[in-house]
Amino acid sequence: xxxxxxxxxxxxxxxxxxxxxxxxxxxxxxxxxxxxxxxxxxxxxxxxxxxxxxxxxxxxxxxxxxxxxxxxxxxxxxxxxxxxxxxxxxxxxxxxxxxxxxxxxxxxxxxxxxxxxxxxxxxxxxxxxxxxxxxxxxxxxxxxxxxxxxxxxxxxxxxxxxxxxxxxxxxxxxxxxxxxxxxxxxxxxxxxxxxxxxxxxxxxxxxxxxxxxxxxxxxxxxxxxxxxxxxxxxxxxxxxxxxxxxxxxxxxxxxxxxxxxxxxxxxxxxxxxxxxxxxxxxxxxxxxxxxxxxxxxxxxxxxxxxxxxxxxxxxxxxxxxxxxxxxxxxxxxxxxxxxxxxxxxxxxxxxxxxxxxxxxxxxxxxxxxxxxxxxxxxxxxxxxxxxxxxxxxxxxxxxxxxxxxxxxxxxxxxxxxxxxxxxxxx
Numbered sequence: 456x457x458x459x460x461x462x463x464x465x466x467x468x469x470x471x472x473x474x475x476x477x478x479x480x481x482x483x484x485x486x487x488x489x490x491x492x493x494x495x496x497x498x499x500x501x502x503x504x505x506x507x508x509x510x511x512x513x514x515x516x517x518x519x520x521x522x523x524x525x526x527x528x529x530x531x532x533x534x535x536x537x538x539x540x541x542x543x544x545x546x547x548x549x550x551x552x553x554x555x556x557x558x559x560x561x562x563x564x565x566x567x568x569x570x571x572x573x574x575x576x577x578x579x580x581x582x583x584x585x586x587x588x589x590x591x592x593x594x595x596x597x598x599x600x601x602x603x604x605x606x607x608x609x610x611x612x613x614x615x616x617x618x619x620x621x622x623x624x625x626x627x628x629x630x631x632x633x634x635x636x637x638x639x640x641x642x643x644x645x646x647x648x649x650x651x652x653x654x655x656x657x658x659x660x661x662x663x664x665x666x667x668x669x670x671x672x673x674x675x676x677x678x679x680x681x682x683x684x685x686x687x688x689x690x691x692x693x694x695x696x697x698x699x700x701x702x703x704x705x706x707x708x709x710x711x712x713x714x715x716x717x718x719x720x721x722x723x724x725x726x727x728x729x730x731x732x733x734x735x736x737x738x739x740x741x742x743x744x745x746x747x748x749x750x751x752x753x754x755x756x757x758x759x760x761x762x763x764x765x766x767x768x769x770x771x772x773x774x775x776x777x778x779x780x781x782x783x784x785x786x787x788x789x790x791x792x793x794x795x796x797x798x799x800x801x802x803x804x805x806x807x808x809x810x811x812x813x814x815x816x817x818x819x820x821x822x823x824x825x826x827x828x829x830x831x832x833x834x835x836x837x838x839x840x841x842x843x844x845x846x847x848x849x850x851x852x853x854x855x856x857x858x859x860x861x862x863x864x865x866x867x868x869x870x871x872x873x874x875x876x877x878x879x880x881x
Contacts (some may be wrong), residue, residue, distance in 0.1 A: 498533075501703035502552035503649055506669060507796025510551045517547035518793040531767040533745075535777070536666040538753060538787040540676060540758040544794035546785055549669070552794075554650045555764050557666035558739025559594065559617040560747045561658035563674040564651070564666075564682055566613065568642045569629055575607040575683065585627040586620055586682035590659040593619035596714060597780070599698045608696055614687040615716045616695075617739065622657040632656060647799045648673045660743040668762040673759055673798060675736045675749045685791030691716050719775045720750055727772045730779055736760075752782050761784045 497513075504511035515580065517526060526547065534550040545551070580603045589595075594616030604624070612621030626635040631637075635656045643651040648670035654661035678684040694711040702708050716722045718738050720730040732752040739747040746766035752759055761781045766773040 472521045484697050485841045496555040497856070498550045502550075502554075503554070503667075503669075505647055505649055506545060506799050510545065510548055510669060510796040513547045513550055515547070516551070516795040518795060520548075520791075520793070523792045524784055524787045527767070527777075527784055530777055530780065532615060532763045532765060532774070532777055534670055534762075534764040535781060536668040536762050537781050537788075538672055538798055539789060540679070540760045543676075543798035543800075545796040545798065546759075546788055546792050546794055547781075548795060551669040552650055552667050553764075554665040554667055555747075556660060556664060556741065556744035557651075557658055557671060557764075558660075558741040558744035558747045559658040560671050560674075560737050560739040560749055560762075561651075561656075562613055562617065562622065562665075562739070563652065563737045563749065564639050564643060564648075564653070565622060565625075565635070565656045565658075567674055567678040567681070569625055569635065569640050570610070570678075570681060570684055572629055573606045575605065575610070576604050577606045579606070579628055581611075581624055585624045587623075588632060589619050589623050590655070590657075591622075593657070593659060594717075595620045596695060597697075597712070598624060600717050602696065602699060602709075604696060605621065608682070610687050611690065611693045611695060611714065613713045615690060615693060615739070617717055617737075619657040619659060622765065626656050638740070643670065643674075645679055645803065646670075646801050649653055658739055658741070658744075660741045667752075668764050669762075669798075671747070671749045671762045672760050675751060675762070676798060677801070679736070679751060685735065687717075688737060689721070691722055718748075718750070719772050720748075720752075720778065724775075727775050727779075730775075730782065739773075748774045748778055750778050750782070754786045757786060759789070761785065764863070797871075 500513070502511045502513070509516045515526065519525065530549070532549070534553045534555060536551045537546045538544060539546065581598055581600050583600050586598070586600065594617045596613075596616040597608075598612065598618070599621040606625070606628075609621045609625050612618035613625070614665075624633065626632045626862040629635045629638070632655075636653050639653040639656060640651075643649075643653065648666070650665065651665035651670045652663055652665050654664040678688075692713055692715050695714045697710040697712050699707050701711040718733075718735070719727050720733045721735070723729040730750070730752060732754040734751050734753060735750045736751050747762075747764045749760065749762040752761075759782060761778050763774050763778045763781065766777055768777075770776070
């Protein structure tokens with residue numbers, strides 16, 4: 456089978472996007488079945504076919520041919536997907552629409568839904584009701600009642616430490632958890648993420664709460680359109696406001712402490728290196744979900760998204776190791792392998808009324824990086840020798856956009872302009 460030719464899809468204007476979406480919806484598309492209350496050992500016989508019929512089939516889907524590298528061995532994840540972030544082509548998948556517990560990767564949908572609501576400099580004083588309902592054993596960034604935080608601080612807590620306390624405070628600001636959950640479910644439907652049912656905004660295990668590798672990839676692709684989303688998810692370390700205390704002189708002072716991103720492909724660990732070209736996105740881990748992760752990386756002008764859910768192999772950092780293997784395969788296979796499906800566009804993008812000229816900043820009311828006495832270190836501002844703790848420099852997407860979604864228009868750029876820094880780590 457010959458390598459697929461480059462087509463105008465790399466410049467996906469609204470007209471071609473509409474045709475693509477129409478072509479997908481012309482064939483019968485299976486809606487997702489009702490949410491499961493407990494994980495199953497095997498994928499269901501019938502799964503959603505959003506994005507293509509092969510993505511609804513159980514097992515590994517890939518078009519191997521002459522010149523196409525074989526898939527990595529020893530992949531144990533229940534579900535995974537490798538896709539081209541720009542064109543939306545799904546290069547390979549395994550049980551892509553299997554509805555599983557998402558853990559904190561669901562925070563990508565939370566962020567994509569709530570980020571545009573509040574400028575980053577907005578301040579909020581935490582009251583006890585803000586933290587009501589945070590699940591026992593939740594990951595926390597360390598928010599204290601009675602203290603004031605900026606929205607910028609809170610999003611750092613969400614992305615770096617996966618802080619459920621930060622999620623609940625932002626949800627309280629957004630008219631409460633119930634309203635936030637409803638908005639998340641509505642936004643998931645708009646993105647055509649039909650495998651997803653949200654019960655808790657932070658991804659904490661809850662009966663009936665499910666998503667899929669396919670849907671998590673849609674959330675990442677949508678979120679990465681937003682400049683502030685990209686910068687938060689690519690930040691390696693940051694200073695977070697501490698608790699106000701009296702010093703020896705009796706004067707009230709407020710210190711800070713350092714937080715580090717728990718995405719180990721971004722920050723590194725004892726048994727895993729920072730992945731070359733990594734730029735986010737979000738990890739998760741709960742008892743019911745196991746380990747989950749969605750990552751975005753760039754190499755040689757290609758930008759890929761990989762989502763991995765619940766590896767059966769019980770090894771330290773296994774979810775990142777399997778993700779790295781799939782990234783390696785994807786970069787070798789891109790341009791050679793015929794896709795098995797694609798990432799669909801949001802509903803509004805497929806409307807005939809969509810106008811190519813619509814634009815949006817994609818920012819949530821203010822630039823990331825100010826306010827509240829906190830100081831983040833997005834990797835875009837790092838220098839070649841500024842790695843933290845010997846872990847080196849992580850890589851971020853900080854210029855341009857993957858896509859613009861506004862006023863019913865969806866425009867995918869030909870490529871993601873990246874800073875020179877992204878090419879300096881070799």
